Structures are given as structure tokens and as C-alpha cells.
Amino acid sequence: MDEHAIRQVTEAFLAAWNTHDMGAFAALYSDDADFVNVYGMHWKGRDVIGESHRALHETIFKASRLSATRTEMRFLRDDVVVLHMFWDLTGLQRPDGTPVPDRRGILLHVLERSAEGWRIVATQNTDIVPPPA
């Protein structure tokens, strides 16, 4: 049942991204969650996570589509989970509409079950890129 609930969080994460609904996106996070993006920017708290993503979804991510190619879920406790999601991101664009190359990466979510259900308490995201020669 918990596994099902966690899958629903990851599906809601993708759905919120792909409908660019940053209210729904932020609601997946705990009040005091941490989010580190692929540039090492550290956003603290649900509201900041929502607002920073809202700005991005009005520009570069406006028409983007995020999909999960693989997820790995690991229960540390019955109410604490570490989840890796491998993702593809397409449809990126510059403010003038010029397309930006697709990206892929791997995202780590730490989730915990609270009285309100499963929430993401920490996310860290890393682009998959070839290491320098």
C-alpha cells in the first residue's frame, strides 16, 4: 500500500511538471523540504521550491515534458524511502522559442510518511553528461 502511495507521488510529480502546475508540484513537498537542482542551487521549503519552479516553467520549461525511464525505490524504514528516478526532459526552449537540446538525468527523492501521507523531504537532481576525457 505504501509502495502504491509512493508511486502515486512520483506520477503526480511528473503530471504536475507536464501540466506546469507548480501549486500541485509544491504540494508534494513537506514544509521544510530541500531541493537541489542540476546547477547546485539549493531551495529550502515548499514555497521557495514552488516559486523557483514556477519561474522556470514560465520560461525554459514552459513546453517541456518530463518522463521517468526507471525508478528504484528503497525503504529505509517503513515510513522513510529513498527513491532514484532516471528521467528524460524534452521540449526545452529559450525565451524566444528557440529549442534547447533534450536532457537526461537522475534524481534522488527522500520521502517520508507523515499524518498527511507521503511527502518529499529532499530532492537532488543531477544531469547525466559525459565526464571530461
Next chain:
Amino acid sequence: MDEHAIRQVTEAFLAAWNTHDMGAFAALYSDDADFVNVYGMHWKGRDVIGESHRALHETIFKASRLSATRTEMRFLRDDVVVLHMFWDLTGLQRPDGTPVPDRRGILLHVLERSAEGWRIVATQNTDIVPPPA
């Protein structure tokens, strides 16, 4: 006491890196730990984490020095912690000894206390770089 023990893990992490002792480095991880590096490479298990870092510490990281500029520790449970470490990495070099620019980044550790003490169960590392304009 747990906070002190966790600080010892992060100090041992830096010490192992800076003495390039990948046996000591790997020993900080649980058997089945996950490590995602800054290029999105996903290493699974203590042995793989140790071996992959050993190869890097014979080349690019051979004379490197890692230091923590800030750490933030958050207890999810009394035996589960999420820790962010902001780091600087200097002394990088190519195989021919040519210096490589310094890097900085932010690393997420998930730690849990087991019968053997605190171990890292997941690490994800991200370089801090300016986002594209």
C-alpha cells in the same frame, strides 16, 4: 551523541578523500549504498563505490583536496539523517599533471544508524555551476 557520530562520519569522509584511502572511504558506506556522482553515474554497493573512486584517485583526484564549507544536518528519525555538505575541491589534475580548474558543489548524504553505527546509505553529488543564460 548521534550528532557527534555523524560529524565524525563527515570528517572521516573528508579525511579518506584527502589521504586518498579508498578502503576507509568505502567503509563509510552500507553494503547496498547508492552513489550518484556529478556526471550522473550511478554506483551501487560499497565495493563498486570504493573501486570507482579508487580509479579516480589514481588519476584526476590523485592530489586533490576536498573541504566542507558548510554542512546542514536534519534528523528524519532518531536513526535516519539527511545531510547536505557544500564543498570545495582543489588540486585536480590531468594524467599528464596539467592542472584542472577548482570545483565546488553540494552533496547530499542519507545516513542511517545500524548495529555497526552510522553508515551512508545514499550520496548524490552536484557541481555548483552557473545556469545557462
